[in-house]
Amino acid sequence: MNTLRSLTLAVSATLLGACTTLAPDYLRPDAPVASAWPGQTEAVAAPVAVADISWRDYFADARLRELIGIALENNRDLRVAALNIEKAQAQYRIQRADQFPSVALSGGQSAQRLPGDLTSSGESTISRQYSTTVGISAWELDFFGRVRSLRDQALETYLATEEARRSAQISLVAEVANAWLTLAADRELRDLARETWQTQQKSVDLTRRSFEAGAVSALDVRQAQSAMERARADAAQYASQVAKDENALAVLTGGQVPARLLPEKLIDAVTALAELPSGIPSEVLVRRPDVLQAERTLRAANANIGAARAAFFPSISLTATAGTASATLDGLFQAGSGTWTFVPQLTLPIFNAGALSASLDVAKVQREIQVAEYEKAIQSAFREVADALAERANLGEQLDARRNLVEASAESYRLSDARYRNGIDSYLVLLDAQRSRYAAEQELIAARLSEAGNRVALYKVMGGGWQ
Template identity: 60%
Template sequence: MSRLRILAVALAAAGLSACTTLAPDYQRPAAPVAAAWPAAGAAADTVAADSAWRELYVDERLQALIERALEHNRDLRVAALNIEAARAQYGIQRADQLPSLALGATQNAQRVPGDLNSSGESMVSRQYAVTLGITSWELDFFGRVRSLRDAALEQYLASEQAHRSARISLVAEVAAAWLQLAAEGDTHALAAHTVETRESALRLIRASHDAGVAGALELRQSEGELARARADLAASAARLARARNALEVLAGGPLAAQWLPQHLHGDAARLAELPAGLPAEVLASRPDVSAAEHRLRAANANIGAARAAFFPRITLTASSGSASAGLSGLFEGGSRAWSFVPQLTLPIFEAGRLAASLDLAEVRRDIAVAEYEKAVQQAFREVADALAERDSAVATVAARSAVAEAAAASLKLAEARYEAGVDGFLVLLDAQRTHYTAEQELIAARLAEASSRVTAYKVLGGGWQ
């Protein structure tokens, strides 16, 4: 049989083996969630798309920082390498569908002792061969190899979604850490300004005390407020350093000064409108849900491989080449040699191993279904919570702004009444504390509102499109 005939037989068998698979028909499980978002979040906002995070995070410093993190973050690098590993595994499984041609050159030398030879003398025989052939190629009539290939493909696609999820999470984490750093900077500036105010007030109280106008109680209270303000300043400095350290870890290295935020402002994140009542479409864009479905498809394909194991397995080994007893006559006329070895293996008794393998594949499919449904439910809950928090955060900022404005106005009145001698120092002190607390709460509310936008970006799988 010539090499062309062997190749023709192999290709014909490949065409027949690619026609079937015993995997169950895949049907996406129904999403076990409500048909629409809760009313509380129906009018909330979100972003355009994963690839358009620049449209959400409009600050150029934050954009530069995110780009650096996407390039240097170690966790994201691990996720990318996992994709490469899954791609390689898929390539291995896909290659099993086609015959592997190999060129081999062999020499077989054998010495026979004299007492085993009819001539009574020892002799050495040699045989040389050069062959091109196929080794143990399985004809996939029942789709076992094809099912394994499909499973590897779905695992590869799931790893891609895992990488996309890691990328979205990293973008959100960098943005959240950047906003946290901005908020800590504002808190630190507020604490520093408070220390300056308390120092100025203490100087005035001490001067009044020396002049016999202010009492010792007022002096001690002013000293206590200054010490408390200095303690707050030291604590805010530590939080500011920790926030910067966390951001550097996410960015993968030290931060340049031009990337750092100056203040926490409301337009650090800009959002587009989210259509209400479309949970299925929104959840489908989440990479974790998509990855769970790919794993479900892989488990479904593995059932086909387990079913095919009950049927005969046919493998081909074939080669064609030249063989000779002498190296010089290897390619001379009459030295052509070939072999064709088909093999059929039919499982008869496996002590329940094949049935158990099929049961295991079906159970793993059922587990994958449950994990997919759990991923959908978790995604729905996270989105609903994020939308509710978004509405609450906007209302909280408005309320805290009003409180801060009222506290500032009260402080001015208290200062004027104290200077006019209408009220005592305790009234002024209470107004200062109220104003300081109101400003701190306003910064926290602004951070929560900006962070809710980041959370919406993350839980919607990069956004709505």
């Protein structure tokens, strides 16, 4: 047994000292995007990386923060992503275990009866043998790094699933925030439509009394009723949309949302930060989980080339056991009952009709595919950030213009109402002013939703929200 132990230790030492892989050296592909965002003359370093800003610090409303926390706990898509990580981790542990010998203990008995015509004495005999052994079976000595390359490939696949979960979390945080904001905007639009409907009802009643008194025509009554019914239809439509928004939030959060967490109206301060730093594209994009996932997948494909190359070289495996054997059970542990076996095996591929070459070609092509996928992920991320920044550049001016339009429309409606009451303008002029005011208020709510949604989108595309 001392001889076997020494041999095993020597082989292990040789393996650890000489083992390498035949995988090509990994080089990160250059990012196929500009060094600065469109509209910037030069790249400006960001004082704080967006990826380092926790969503708890970014979103200002406590109700929204609590709702996001509930979604992260209960969302089924995120749960599947987490389970995929556990699965990939287990697969990596399985692959890593192939680097080490598998030691097994076995014991057994064999019995054989021979008839008399097969024995020298002419009498039947029964022979028994007892044995117990411990050893390793078919342990591959990874001189050319095949097992090690497969381990690296499994590790990168596992790390890619972690990045996929982080990416799923970022998307979920953004989806919950956008759904919450959309619900707030639709509730505000519903309330606006209901208020307009109530105002139009009063206007219809007043116009009908004026018609009965002979002060206005029947056309004025019909026009007032048309405006009222339009507002009524809008109120019903937005009520249905609010119900759909609440259902969407329930799916995202994994259950019915408590009423105390639902917004009553669209808030202006959706985020705790005034502005997000744009940063340098290479620094912003490379840290995005989806980009990191693509790079991990590329690393896995790179490691797979090493395994395909190693298949061309001899495969050396070792089977060795040591133990005791005896014809009687009591003699198993007596002096002189020791046994051992040592079976090294070498397999060298000679002819396989080009299968190994084809496998290597597949591995190389797969790496090129992953290079293209990585570059595509970079380009898509760059476009998303550039689009969010381009929209951000004009949202402030749009929002300010919408506020001024609401004020002007309200004043125009006030003046038109006064002129109509004094018989200067027709009811059609007043009705047009009412429509303009109603449309301006709707557009202001939509502009505020766009501005808040842009803050969420910018936070998401720059890699924030995974912490």
